[in-house]
Amino acid sequence: MAALAGPAGLRAFGTKVPGWLPRGPWAPLAAGFCNRGPAGAERPEPGPRPTSVRQRDGIRSIVLSHPKRRNALSLAMLKSLQSDILHEADSKDLKVIIISAEGPVFSSGHDLKELTDEQGPAYHAEVFQTCSEVMMQIQSHPVPVIAMVNGLATAAGCQLVASCDIAVASDKSSFATPGVNVGLFCSTPGVALGRAVPRKVALEMLFTGEPITAQEALLHGLLSRVVPEEQLEEETMRIATKIASLSRPVVSLGKAAFYKQLPQDLRTAYYLTCQTMVDNVALRDGQEGIKAFMQKRKPIWSH
Amino acid sequence: MAALAGPAGLRAFGTKVPGWLPRGPWAPLAAGFCNRGPAGAERPEPGPRPTSVRQRDGIRSIVLSHPKRRNALSLAMLKSLQSDILHEADSKDLKVIIISAEGPVFSSGHDLKELTDEQGPAYHAEVFQTCSEVMMQIQSHPVPVIAMVNGLATAAGCQLVASCDIAVASDKSSFATPGVNVGLFCSTPGVALGRAVPRKVALEMLFTGEPITAQEALLHGLLSRVVPEEQLEEETMRIATKIASLSRPVVSLGKAAFYKQLPQDLRTAYYLTCQTMVDNVALRDGQEGIKAFMQKRKPIWSH
Amino acid sequence: MAALAGPAGLRAFGTKVPGWLPRGPWAPLAAGFCNRGPAGAERPEPGPRPTSVRQRDGIRSIVLSHPKRRNALSLAMLKSLQSDILHEADSKDLKVIIISAEGPVFSSGHDLKELTDEQGPAYHAEVFQTCSEVMMQIQSHPVPVIAMVNGLATAAGCQLVASCDIAVASDKSSFATPGVNVGLFCSTPGVALGRAVPRKVALEMLFTGEPITAQEALLHGLLSRVVPEEQLEEETMRIATKIASLSRPVVSLGKAAFYKQLPQDLRTAYYLTCQTMVDNVALRDGQEGIKAFMQKRKPIWSH
Numbered sequence: 001m002a003a004l005a006g007p008a009g010l011r012a013f014g015t016k017v018p019g020w021l022p023r024g025p026w027a028p029l030a031a032g033f034c035n036r037g038p039a040g041a042e043r044p045e046p047g048p049r050p051t052s053v054r055q056r057d058g059i060r061s062i063v064l065s066h067p068k069r070r071n072a073l074s075l076a077m078l079k080s081l082q083s084d085i086l087h088e089a090d091s092k093d094l095k096v097i098i099i100s101a102e103g104p105v106f107s108s109g110h111d112l113k114e115l116t117d118e119q120g121p122a123y124h125a126e127v128f129q130t131c132s133e134v135m136m137q138i139q140s141h142p143v144p145v146i147a148m149v150n151g152l153a154t155a156a157g158c159q160l161v162a163s164c165d166i167a168v169a170s171d172k173s174s175f176a177t178p179g180v181n182v183g184l185f186c187s188t189p190g191v192a193l194g195r196a197v198p199r200k201v202a203l204e205m206l207f208t209g210e211p212i213t214a215q216e217a218l219l220h221g222l223l224s225r226v227v228p229e230e231q232l233e234e235e236t237m238r239i240a241t242k243i244a245s246l247s248r249p250v251v252s253l254g255k256a257a258f259y260k261q262l263p264q265d266l267r268t269a270y271y272l273t274c275q276t277m278v279d280n281v282a283l284r285d286g287q288e289g290i291k292a293f294m295q296k297r298k299p300i301w302s303h
Numbered sequence: 304m305a306a307l308a309g310p311a312g313l314r315a316f317g318t319k320v321p322g323w324l325p326r327g328p329w330a331p332l333a334a335g336f337c338n339r340g341p342a343g344a345e346r347p348e349p350g351p352r353p354t355s356v357r358q359r360d361g362i363r364s365i366v367l368s369h370p371k372r373r374n375a376l377s378l379a380m381l382k383s384l385q386s387d388i389l390h391e392a393d394s395k396d397l398k399v400i401i402i403s404a405e406g407p408v409f410s411s412g413h414d415l416k417e418l419t420d421e422q423g424p425a426y427h428a429e430v431f432q433t434c435s436e437v438m439m440q441i442q443s444h445p446v447p448v449i450a451m452v453n454g455l456a457t458a459a460g461c462q463l464v465a466s467c468d469i470a471v472a473s474d475k476s477s478f479a480t481p482g483v484n485v486g487l488f489c490s491t492p493g494v495a496l497g498r499a500v501p502r503k504v505a506l507e508m509l510f511t512g513e514p515i516t517a518q519e520a521l522l523h524g525l526l527s528r529v530v531p532e533e534q535l536e537e538e539t540m541r542i543a544t545k546i547a548s549l550s551r552p553v554v555s556l557g558k559a560a561f562y563k564q565l566p567q568d569l570r571t572a573y574y575l576t577c578q579t580m581v582d583n584v585a586l587r588d589g590q591e592g593i594k595a596f597m598q599k600r601k602p603i604w605s606h
Numbered sequence: 607m608a609a610l611a612g613p614a615g616l617r618a619f620g621t622k623v624p625g626w627l628p629r630g631p632w633a634p635l636a637a638g639f640c641n642r643g644p645a646g647a648e649r650p651e652p653g654p655r656p657t658s659v660r661q662r663d664g665i666r667s668i669v670l671s672h673p674k675r676r677n678a679l680s681l682a683m684l685k686s687l688q689s690d691i692l693h694e695a696d697s698k699d700l701k702v703i704i705i706s707a708e709g710p711v712f713s714s715g716h717d718l719k720e721l722t723d724e725q726g727p728a729y730h731a732e733v734f735q736t737c738s739e740v741m742m743q744i745q746s747h748p749v750p751v752i753a754m755v756n757g758l759a760t761a762a763g764c765q766l767v768a769s770c771d772i773a774v775a776s777d778k779s780s781f782a783t784p785g786v787n788v789g790l791f792c793s794t795p796g797v798a799l800g801r802a803v804p805r806k807v808a809l810e811m812l813f814t815g816e817p818i819t820a821q822e823a824l825l826h827g828l829l830s831r832v833v834p835e836e837q838l839e840e841e842t843m844r845i846a847t848k849i850a851s852l853s854r855p856v857v858s859l860g861k862a863a864f865y866k867q868l869p870q871d872l873r874t875a876y877y878l879t880c881q882t883m884v885d886n887v888a889l890r891d892g893q894e895g896i897k898a899f900m901q902k903r904k905p906i907w908s909h
Contacts, residue, residue: 112593115584128580132573139569144813165809183550183592183602184583185557187564187576194565196805198499198524203468206557207447208545219522219825221804242814247789254791254812261793262800263568265869266745270738273793277734280790281721289789290718299789415896418887431883435876442872486853486895486905487886488860490867490879497868501827502802506771509860510750511848522825566871 051080052102053087058095058244059237060084067103073156074111078130082137089142092303095244095251097141098236099164100148106173109155109189112182128188131156135163135192139259142252144243148236149173150229152211155186162192162222165255168236169214170229175222178209196222247285247301254280354383355405356390361398361547362540363387370406376459377414381433385440392445395606398547398554400444401539402467403451409476412458412492415485431491434459438466438495442562445555447546451539452476453532455514458489465495465525468558471539472517473532478525481512499525550588550604557583657686658708659693664701664850665843666690673709679762680717684736688743695748698909701850701857703747704842705770706754712779715761715795718788734794737762741769741798745865748858750849754842755779756835758817761792768798768828771861774842775820776835781828784815802828853891853907860886 050066062084064071071077081099088094101107114127138145147164154176161167161175177186177193186193186206194202197220205212214226227235243251257276261269280286285301292299353369365387367374374380384402391397404410417430441448450467457479464470464478480489480496489496489509497505500523508515520526530538546554560579564572583589588604595602656672668690670677677683687705694700707713720733744751753770760782767773767781783792783799792799792812800808803826811818823829833841849857863882867875886892891907898905 112596115593116597117590121581121585124581124584125577128577132577136569136573144809165806166813167806180549180553180557181592182596183553183586183588183590183604184580185553185560187557187560187579187583188573190557190561191564191569191572191576194561195569199565200468200470200499200524200527203447203558203561204527204542206561207469207554208542210545220524221806221826224806224810239810239814242816246786250786250789250791251813254786254793254796255809257791257793258796258800258809258812261797262805266742266797266801269797270742270794273797274731274734274738276793277790278727278730280793281730282727283789285789287723287789289787290721293718293788294722301789415899418896419900420893424884424888427884427887428880431880435880439872439876483852483856483860484895485899486856486889486891486893486907487883488856488863490860490863490882490886491876493860493864494867494872494875494879497864498872501830502868503771503773503827503830506750506861506864507830507845509864510772510857511845513848523827 049080050074050077051084053084055094057241058093058248059240060094060097062097062099064099064101064107067101067105069111070105070108071101071103071157072108072111073131073160074114075127075130077111078127078134082130082134085134085137085141085145092248094143095246095248096143096240097145098148098240099145099160100236101151104151105157106149106151106153107157107160108152109157109159109179109186112184115184131159132188132191135159138163138165140256142255143248144251144255146236146240148232149214149223150232152176154211155179155189158222159186159189159192162189162196166225166239167223168225168227168232168239169217169223170232171214171226172229173214173217173226174211175205175214175217176209176211177205178211180207181209193222196220247283247289247299248303249283250280250285250289253283352383353377353380354387356387358397360544361396361551362543363397363400365400365402367402367404367410370404370408372414373408373411374404374406374460375411375414376434376463377417378430378433380414381430381437385433385437388437388440388444388448395551397446398549398551399446399543400448401451401543402448402463403539404454407454408460409452409454409456410460410463411455412460412462412482412489415487418487434462435491435494438462441466441468443559445558446551447554447558449539449543451535452517452526453535455479457514458482458492462489462492462495465492465499469528469542470526471528471530471535471542472520472526473535474517474529475532476517476520476529477514478508478517478520479512479514480508481514483510484512496525499523550586550592550602551606552586553583553588553592556586655686656680656683657690659690661700663847664699664854665846666700666703668703668705670705670707670713673707673711675717676711676714677707677709677763678714678717679737679766680720681733681736683717684733684740688736688740691740691743691747691751698854700749701852701854702749702846703751704754704846705751705766706842707757710757711763712755712757712759713763713766714758715763715765715785715792718790721790737765738794738797741765744769744771746862748861749854750857750861752842752846754838755820755829756838758782760817761785761795765792765795765798768795768802772831772845773829774831774833774838774845775823775829776838777820777832778835779820779823779832780817781811781820781823782815782817783811784817786813787815799828802826853889853895853905854909855889856886856891856895859889 052063052065054061144165147161147167149169152174153161158175177189179186190206201220217223218226257273261272289299355366355368357364447468450464450470452472455477456464461478480492482489493509504523517529521529560576564575592602658669658671660667750771753767753773755775758780759767764781783795785792796812807826820832824832863879867878895905
């Protein structure tokens with residue numbers, strides 16, 4: 001992977017020689033139920049890409065990099081994020097993705113300028129459908145995706161946190177679904193939020209628009225970990241480094257099986273995962289891991 | 304709406320001139336899977352109505368008002384509560400409902416006197432089915448329903464709390480499903496409880512009948528908020544007033560979409576809510592809210 | 607029930623005259639989707655049974671008793687546990703089951719020696735399928751099953767805790783799904799874990815393999831109760847004794863109804879449980895409980 005110079009303002013993880021992702025043309029978008037036409041494709045993308053991305057040692061770091069617009073999930077931002085997530089998703093060199101943000105706001109959600117009468121319902125539909133696609137692609141992605149939050153995440157920004165596999169936040173972070181204040185109920189964010197926190201917590205957030213603290217978000221399951229701000233990157237990197245040290249095919253098999261079994265009835269869930277376990281044992285890395293454990297040595301993954 | 308004098312003993316919310324709901328004949332009950340005949344309609348309702356209700360500034364307050372019977376959810380109480388919930392549900396003047404109770408017991412659940420051999424299984428069925436209807440009507444109601452709890456809520460009383468969209472309780476409140484002690488497992492309360500708290504918490508409550516504190520209920524998701532007793536009404540009214548200040552059609556659209564998508568698989572959930580979002584943006588209040596936000600002024604809802 | 611002498615090393619519950627379960631031949635395994643043949647039946651079981659069991663006053667105590675192998679859920683251990691769970695499950699004398707373990711490790715999960723290439727995929731399948739069967743049999747069992755944990759529970763050991771109806775742990779206990787470290791993702795444990803704790807907590811555990819404390823497990827719903835180590839048996843016995851004092855058919859009816867309704871949509875769930883309630887009232891113990899309550903006396907259950 002070519003090492004390129006990074007743009008100013010990108011959060012570095014304390015690395016001296018970052019390995020940047022090559023910036024080719026955007027990866028083609030995955031087909032989904034949502035894309036009903038080339039509406040978006042016809043529009044020229046304005047200005048610089050609103051995300052930054054780099055990858056090193058198997059860890060891809062995607063940074064929402066438009067703090068002046070509070071990292072709003074405009075269509076351009078969503079497509080840039082989508083491209084960064086899907087780029088070479090099947091490469092052995094990719095083990096885990098971290099999504100973070102520049103500035104005090106992780107993301108403020110949709111760009112309301114894109115939701116006025118002038119754009120019209122076809123454009124509105126494209127915005128919401130692209131956003132939903134990105135959220136689902138995070139779950140169907142072969143590697144774990146971690147949200148690293150240091151600040152306010154609202155509306156679709158809160159949805160993005162809820163949609164990641166793991167979410168680590170600084171203790172000053174907060175989370176809200178305030179769409180109802182501007183007459184736009186956070187119905188799509190409610191999909192992810194309603195699957196992350198208890199129903200009463202989700203509904204109080206959705207009906208009042210009021211924020212919850214990072215501690216409350218941890219208590220209710222929106223986050224898996226809360227740390228002081230100065231430890232946020234270290235703690236997130238600790239988790240990412242751990243995941244990057246594991247066998248990628250084993251992690252991928254496990255992630256796919258987890259999401260597949262979760263909505264099933266118990267018997268079907270066990271039927272599916274019994275087969276997954278047998279397949280997993282038969283993987284080269286499955287046998288290597290077991291042998292290494294019995295020989296009391298570190299496993300050498302072939303991926 | 305006519306202003307009537309309130310009955311003694313009703314909890315006032317610090318208002319000087321309450322706007323009472325007119326007490327016409329009971330609203331006709333909504334048809335449901337449960338009502339198999341006019342069994343209930345043939346019985347004369349004894350004595351005064353066991354609930355009190357008033358409405359002001361879009362906030363309807365329904366009070367379980369039979370403290371001598373620990374606000375048991377007798378068939379009369381259930382029908383009175385149902386009538387108060389369904390009354391003019393489609394009126395623009397209604398924005399939010401608060402359900403509270405007089406006395407130290409929020410509600411003790413079903414009236415065991417109605418469940419003896421003498422009444423017979425058809426009557427028993429009517430009791431449970433009417434109760435289930437009320438619980439489902441809370442979720443399908445066009446406006447948010449808040450439980451304001453100050454005391455003990457047991458069995459179907461606990462179910463009522465679990466069935467509301469939002470639940471605020473004083474720190475002295477507690478919650479239990481003790482039916483198993485009298486040989487009547489809280490199976491219908493378990494429907495609401497099992498969807499509100501983790502499975503292990505629900506089962507320990509159901510199998511032992513022992514109460515949990517308000518703090519434990521908050522920890523496990525049965526409540527969205529716990530406050531000192533002296534702040535209970537203020538905090539609940541703060542939430543209700545906030546909701547009453549919002550666009551009713553936006554809130555209604557969002558509530559219906561939330562409950563519709565929650566049991567679906569992720570793709571279906573996003574498919575449904577993408578459409579909801581597009582519909583929401585197209586609402587008059589949707590466009591007004593977005594315009595007001597961009598013009599940095601307060602929105603004026605047309606509802 | 608015959609009183610037999612107990613094996614050394616069994617944890618006693620402070621009883622002087624334990625009533626041991628007779629050790630007949632193993633109960634036949636329940637038919638399930640998993641058992642595809644007599645592979646297991648052809649293998650002779652080596653050595654002494656890896657579980658101990660006794661029963662007194664309606665409380666059956668099953669102890670994983672192979673601490674030298676960290677109570678690994680070998681096929682022999684799984685079959686011994688299954689036999690102890692299913693033994694005379696329909697007997698009126700059985701009211702509740704407690705599963706605990708000898709030694710500092712509750713259970714370390716599958717025995718990796720059984721998952722090498724030499725055993726082959728048919729054997730691997732039998733291991734995972736037998737394990738899944740045991741987990742499902744806990745939920746379909748007519749009486750409540752309590753996990754009493756004092757130490758580390760990992761992988762399928764953590765799954766066993768997550769699969770019980772109630773789980774009480776000492777504050778020194780911890781829980782992990784570390785299979786990913788040895789190249790074997792905890793996909794079947796993820797079935798139970800993913801239904802017990804929020805998704806983000808489950809995925810961080812599955813992806814990193816790192817343990818959570820008993821307090822975190824309580825916070826997230828994996829446990830229903832955490833107590834100091836010296837109170838663990840007392841607290842667990844308090845819950846078990848309470849359950850053993852109740853009507854067995856009422857508890858059984860309620861347990862079955864709870865698991866049946868939980869995955870259903872709300873309307874179906876209420877339809878099912880309304881019928882359960884009517885059936886429950888009609889039970890002899892249902893009427894006895896209600897009469898005793900109204901007569902202010904203790905109920906006398908006929909079971």
